[in-house]
Amino acid sequence: MATVTFDKATRTYPGAERAAVDKLEIAIEDGEFLVLVGPSGCGKSTSLRMLAGLEDVNGGAIRIGDRDVTHLAPKDRDIAMVFQNYALYPHMTVADNMGFALKIAGVAKTEIRTRVEEAAKILDLTEYLGRKPKALSGGQRQRVAMGRAIVREPQVFLMDEPLSNLDAKLRVQTRTQIAGLQRRLGTTTVYVTHDQVEAMTMGDRVAVLKDGLLQQVDSPRNMYDRPANLFVAGFIGSPAMNLVEVPLTDGGVQFGNSIVPVSREAIAVAADKGDRTVTVGVRPEHFDVAGGQATSLANDEPAGVAVTVNVVEELGADGYVYGTAEIGGEQKDIVVRVGGRQVPLKGDVLHVVPRPGETHVFSTSSGERLSD
Amino acid sequence: MAAQTVPSAPSHAPPSPSGTAGPRRGGRHTVRRARSAIGAHPWAAACFLLPALVVLGALVVYPISWTAVRSLFGADGFAHFVGLGNYTSVFHDPRTLTALRNNALWVVVAPSVATGLGLIFAVLTERIRWGTAFKLVVFMPMAISMLAAGIIFRLVYDQDPGKGVANAVAVGVHDTFAKASSYPGAKPRIGGGLAPSGGGYVTTSAVAPGTGTAALPLVGVSPATLSGAQQAAAPTHCPAGAVCGTVWLDFTPGGGGVPGRIDPGEKALSGVQVQAVRDGRTVASATSGRNGTFVLPADKLGTGQVRLSLPAANFSAQFQGVTWLGPTLVTWSIIGAYVWMWTGFAMVLIAAGLAGVPRELLEAARMDGANEWQVFRRVTVPLLAPTLVVVLVTLVINVLKIFDLVYVIAPGSTQQDANVLALQLYLASFGGGNDQGVGSALGVLLLLLVLPAVFFNIRRFRKERTR
Amino acid sequence: MTATDTPTRRGPGAATRLAARAGGGAVRLGLLLTALFWLVPTIGLLISSLRGPADISTSGWWRVFTDPAQLTLHNYTELMGNGTITHALLNSVLITVPVTVLVIVIGAMAGYAFAWLEFPGRDWLFLLLIGLLVVPIQVALIPVTKLYATFGIFGSLLGVILFHTAFGLPFAIFLLRNFFAEIPRELLEAGRLDGAGELRLFARVVVPLGGPAIASLAIFQFLWVWNDMLVALIFANSGSAPLTVALQEQTRQFGDNIDVLSSGAFLSMAIPLAVFFAFQRQFVSGITAGAVK
Incomplete structure (x- = not known):
């Protein structure tokens, strides 16, 4: 468990005039569920990928706990990520998918088994452990992607629009499941979505981004009651x-x-x-x-x-x-x-x-x- | 455009997330980024590339430049710089010129025929239940070597109609439409009253209609071939004003016959065409019957003396089929073998392209009132055009490099007539020519000929990338 | 009055349907004949290879339909007893298998680098590679002969193998790069987050995902090398010559050697044909993917 700090973190793509993420400053508490939300192209995914180590940081720093991870390789950051399209290895079984990171880390086989089975139990995946991702439904794949993150017991969960490939009904259902799971595990989580309803219902706090600039970070209630500017006022709440x-x-x-x-x-x-x-x-x-x-x-x-x-x-x-x-x-x-x-x-x-x-x-x- | 796609990539995952970070989409640097590194160390790329670069560098890139330089030197190594001399001699060498001409023929004919047939097959098999089986049959020759194909077609093109299937068919077709001659090699007995005339024979003395019978004795036919023939006979009832007679083999088995007379045991020659000629004009004609007799009817003959003629058609040699591998046809025959091998390739690519044509477009065209041909001509073919171009270009490149098939199929005697650049290069540098300067010049020439295809491919690749 | 109505209404419909069916029937018949036409040459070779040399030299292969007693395995026993041919068959295997493996390993590594690693001049280098796709091997024959002579591998299996590998690589890299590039980026990122290093990412994620493309490539490479004659004609000697070259040498006395030639040619075809029929799908997908060479 750890805090996450974006300290004036900046990402500028080569050849771009404007920074995709401009001096982002957020301090995320230990165990907090923070949602990054904003319209297309606001820099929320880039921010998450900077934290993951998949994106270079051109300025400022990112810290997990007290460690400066700004220039660390993804595997050394002790994080796990759930991708929008789940990124399950199609040639591996569900169990192998979930255990792949542990296997690379050299964890003993029996230990991997126990941890995978434990996670599978939490996510109701036990009977699918031997299947390939192709043989699973969308919701099941989503749970495998979650399981892959859980198994690693990382300091931080990163989730990049993990529900956007589900149909509307399943999305609402899974929303509560993920929020509940996060409360139970108590793992610091950064969650990216473009859906403000998802942001308001899931996050302990919500950070609204626009054009690479942070607009407001606050609890959903405050965000709704006292939007800091016109953009947040118009973005949060439906109808607007x-x-x-x-x-x-x-x-x-x-x-x-x-x-x-x-x-x-x-x-x-x-x-x-x-x-x-x-x-x-x-x-x-x-x-x-x-x-x-x-x-x-x-x-x-x-x-x-x-x-x-x-x-x-x-x-x-x-x-x-x-x-x-x-x-x-x-x-x-x-x-x-x-x-x-x-x-x-x-x-x-x-x-x-x-x-x-x-x-x-x-x-x-x-x-x-x-x-x- | 199926011809340009890669076999379907792992399909469980949808394309990269949309609606997230904006700067990642659109614009040129996006393309770069989409492919960009995933946090690898710079030396990793070097390690992964090294083996390929070493092999390609040593055995492809270096040799190309060596050949380019070598083509400027004479036969005896790098001792004599001859400039473009090798190229001039190449273009003055009749063998190379033949090769160039043949290459041109190849490039024009082979790809277009293979593509055309491929298109026809792909379209026709689309809705037929056993279409797949058909495609398999046509596609199969792609898997075998040009050597094996060469041997196959050496057998097919065998000159002897009794052995080569192509000529067996050719003779069969020929004999169906042009009746086989009955007695090749037959000729009149010397002093038998018949003189040679234009491949056939004509009687030396004229006869007047109604003045008796004409005897037309022939020899030179093996009695064995006449085992089923009847005993020859003199005509019995000859109508007034007609000319009658007998055509027979004037040879008595066992001997003893009198020349010019129908002896017992002498066989009739049936089916021989007999013409009555007056003043060089054929006035009547008849065919000898089962017992060798013929009747030239009076109403056709009119009055006045005529000569009897046995036209050449009775004696012409049997049709022996086409000289497939002779000087004039050899290149065409080899192109035929190539088309046999490569039509399947064109067909499969076109069929894949066809499968990629959206059904709705065809249906929309039908709703607009187009008939099937118009749908094909106005919708399918234009949509298929990129595929057709890719197929044609691929085949042209392939045809320019053709070697094995020519080398194996063309017999030694007509190898020069079937010559192509790649073969000439081989012959000049390895097969006895031993002039590596000329060989190198030919290599460079070949390279220059495929160069347009390089630009085509690069353009195609660029376009695909921006898509 | 339906009884009288029905036939009149049905009349034209039935006629057009009949015409359409006749047209369809003509197409079917035409295709059937074409298929037969396409098969005849191969069948001719197969049957010829099953007839004795005396029969082959006196009459056409179609005689067996009237005289099946002509069929004999004589040519094949003869062929198997021919030391040159059996040795050449072994050489064919010894050349084809290593080339296929080498091309796949080297090609996959380079394809991965081109698809997913960043290095200076990458785009430029790849365009060069596309250019190499169509380079005729004839251009390299003379210099490589010299090169091999220098290194003393002229006439050896190694020389033949290396040459084939070099000229198989551009296509292999092209095909695999395009396939690897289609792998969803997230899968590789997930691998990275899972802690996989460069080599493991390649071996455990990229290569298994590239399976279909690698299968197509393997089949192609196998067929190309197995069917090659020119390269072996130049770089192999009598000890290292593969089946194609050994057979080619017999074609000079085509008529006299027809027994060995027909059976040998069929033997040389049997393996590619078996590969072809077993893996048609990969074969076709490979062809559609890489129509450039």
């Missing part, structure tokens, strides 16, 4: 947060007919930069459908924003309304969550008000979070 650019006003920002309170300091910061507008973010579930009781600027109009319903997605317990609203003279797409019993019809007009304290304000120019 509504982000609307609105003009600055005294004592807050105007969102339709409502005023969203923002601290004076934050407004001052934005104004100092010369911004005339800020971006307000509201998650779909943080809209209240107004019944006239909310604060309204003009008394003759209903409070909040008028949203014309385009599509309604009914999910049973609740529903999502996809509509358009005129805000600041422009048509904006707005998503609102409504209760399952009060679903409006297509073409209806809803008046919605953001719930106080559940709004996020970001600088339009820098994307930084302005509200608390």
